Amino acid sequence: MLRISEVKLPLDHPQLALDAAVHARLADIGVKPDGLIRYTVYRRAHDARKKSDIKLTYIVDCELKDEASAFKRxxxxxxYGVTPDMDYHFVAMAPPGFDRHRPVVIGMGPCGLFAGLILAQMGLRPIILERGKAVRERTKDTWGLWRKSVLNPDSNVQFGEGGAGTFSDGKLYSQIKDPRHLGRKVLDEFVKAGAPEDILYLSRPHIGTFRLVSMVEKMRATIHALGGEVRFETKVENLVIEDGKIRGLELSTGETLVTHHVVLAIGHSARDTFKMLDDNGVYLEPKPFSLGFRIEHPQSVIDRSRFGKFAGHKDLGAADYKVVHHASNGRAVYSFCMCPGGTVVAATSEPGRVVTNGMSQYSRAERNANAGIVVGITPDDYPGGALAGIEFQRHWESRAFELGGGNYFAPGQRVEDFIAGRPSTSLGSVIPSYKPGVTPTDLSTALPDYVIEAIREALPELDKKIAGFAMGDAVLTGVETRTSSPLRIRRKDNCQSVNVEGLYPAGEGAGYAGGIYSAAIDGIEVAEALALDLLGSRAG
Ligand code: FAD
Structure with missing residues (x-):
């Protein structure tokens, strides 16, 4: 097929205008109207750089009667280009009746879910072990913290079926390179499981929380139907390693599971599991991550600033943003995991700690916009080895718990007070969405000085990019510490740990992904590497 990009049309254009624009572009390379069999929209984005003239931008794939001539012209x-092959091709397939040791996947977040699905589709009947509960029961536990300040350390916003991304905005894009179009496989599987079809063509697709819950259940059913198995409330507590090779897993159920191939997709919050890996000598190293707060504004302020008179337009939806400021103390301050029309959520997995993050529903119709506003830090800021970043996170999360009042309320401050360096004693027109609640206070001791200074400097600067960003009543809550993994579980080109054969570190916790989409893609790649090792051949 022929791919045409940069087809630009005004908002509210009729379908006929797109038909005409495609025909005009085809005419430019000598294709007459009857030479087109059909076209499909591969991607739709909006270009809001000029607020008075926002355009929709399309990439379309055209099926032509005579493609060879069009390609020459x-x-x-x-x-203009040739549409690439975006179909997924399995790298290996188990022969019928294959019954050598079954591969095991630890963790059922997006990475483990896709690793498990691909292994199941290749006929390898994986066993998926998940410390948390099945998604419906997990939802009740998660709400337990948000509504009643009761935390279940093994079933919460970080742990359980679907992983950390289940209660989220469900953003499905990433800046990673994807030359094999594995992202297309991810989106196709999500659509099969009930995601809205628009994720296949919108440039910045998202799913929202409610749909994710039922999609995860459907994908589990598919894995079962293919001979895979999922065990909930089963935590991996130790590894059995012999001569540098993985030989089994000790489980919280008391069982020792024999296996020679393990995908380690544990996410960035499995701190006890990271310690267990360190105790077993698995090679880990510290890595940079970020610390900061969540900021909330009325969504209408963001919409107006980004879309001007088109604010609220149905084809634009709730506006998002991505901002960065390089502070004079050398730190980069940037927005993280922006959730238009969403809510700030309590995201701790450990008692006595407060952590913020954001989520939304598909409609993105809540009154506030929220985003992390975070500062990059490196291992030089927390010296002490591979697990030092975890202790650093814990320190600030405990401090936030204390500042919030010791009842899982988040400490919060009006932006005007934060910039002026005075405590907030009450909140203003922006009502924070974090549950169970927000305690107005002084955030200046909630994070290291260099983080506070950088954010204080950044807010008025970011207001020059998004009018209203530093509005006095905007609210900061915190702390935002789980931005990415504080360590990396280094692996070789064959995706196995550098010092434990048969162990495949994967996804966000291993430091090889950031976000749902890239974690899912990494899960596919690791599953492929595992299958090639196990079956020792490529598919025909
Ligand atoms: P996880 O999703 O963290 O999954 C790891 C799983 O492993 C967990 O279920 C855990 O219970 C299990 N596990 C850990 N240790 C063990 C053990 N020892 N034994 C058995 N099981 C174990 N990303 C986006 O792209 N878009 C968003 O909109 C978005 N919003 C987010 C909102 C929130 C509130 C949160 C918390 C995160 C959000 N993220 C978002 C980030 C995204 O969720 C993660 O990047 C992604 O889930 C990482 O996938 P993963 O599979 O690598 O790890």
């Missing part, structure tokens, strides 16, 4: 012309 488009040579050298910008914005």
């Amino acid at each position: 488009m040579a050298g012309k910008p914005h």
Whole structure:
């Protein structure tokens, strides 16, 4: 097929205008109207750089009667190309009746879910072990913290079926390179499981929380139907390693599971499991991550600033943003996991700690916009080895718990007070969405001085990019510490740990992904590497 990009049309254009624009672009390379069999929209984005004239931008794939001639005539012309093969091709397939040791996947977040699905589709009947509960029961536990300040350390916003991304905005994009179009496989599987079809063509697709819950259940059913198995409330507590090779897993149920192939997709919050890996000598190293707060504004302020008179337009939806400021103390301050029309959520997995994050529903219709506003830090800021970043996170999360009042309320401050360096004694027109509640206070001791200074400097600067960003009543809550993994479980080109054969560190916790989409893609790649090792051949 022929791919045409940069097809630009105004908002509210009729379907006929798109048909006409495609025909016009085809005419430019000599294709007559009857030479087109059909076209499909591969991608739709909006270009809001000029607020008074927001445009929709399309990439379309055209099926032509005579593609060979069109390909010759488009040579050298910008914005024409050949549609790549985006179908997923399995790298290996188990022969019927294959019954050698079954591969095991630890963790059922997006990485473990996709690793498990691909292994199941290749006929390898994986066993997935998940410390948390099945998604419906887990939802009740998660709400237990939000509504009643009761935390279940093994079933919460970080742990349980679906992993950390289940109660989220469900953003499905990433800046990673994806030359094999594995992201397409991720989106196709999500649509099969009930995601809205628009995720296949919107440039910044998202799913929202409620749909994710039922999708995860459907994907589990698919894995079961293919001979896989999922065990909930089963934590991996130790590894059995012999001569540098993985030989089994000790489980919280008392069982020792024999296996030679393990995908380690444990996410960035499995701190006890990281310690267990360290105790077993698995090679870990510290890595940079970020610390900061969540900021909340009325969504209408963000919409107006980004879309001007088109604020609220149905094709634009609730506006998002991505901002960065390089502070004079050398730190980068940037927005993280922005959730338009969403809520700030309590995201701790450990008692006596407070952590913020954000989520939304598909409609993104809540009154506030929220985003992490975070500062990059490196292992130089927390010296002490591979697990030192975890202790650093814990320190600030405990401090937030204390500042919030010791009842899982988050400490919060009006932006005007934060910039002026005075405590907030009450909140203003922006009502924070974090549950169970927010305690107005002084956030200046909630994070290291260099983080506070950098954010204080950044807010008025970011207001120059998004009018209203530093509005006095905007609210900061915190702390935002689980931005990415504080360590990496280094692996070789064959995706196995550098010092334990048969162990495949994967996803966000291993430091090889950031977000749902890239974690899912990493899960596919690791499953493929495992299958090639196990079956020792490529599919025909
Ligand atoms: P996880 O999703 O963390 O999954 C790891 C799983 O392993 C967990 O279920 C855990 O219970 C299990 N586990 C850990 N240790 C063990 C053990 N010893 N034994 C058995 N099981 C174990 N990303 C986006 O791209 N878009 C968003 O909109 C978005 N919003 C977010 C909102 C919130 C509130 C949160 C918390 C995160 C959000 N993220 C978002 C980040 C995203 O969720 C993560 O990047 C992603 O889930 C990482 O996937 P993963 O599979 O690597 O790890």
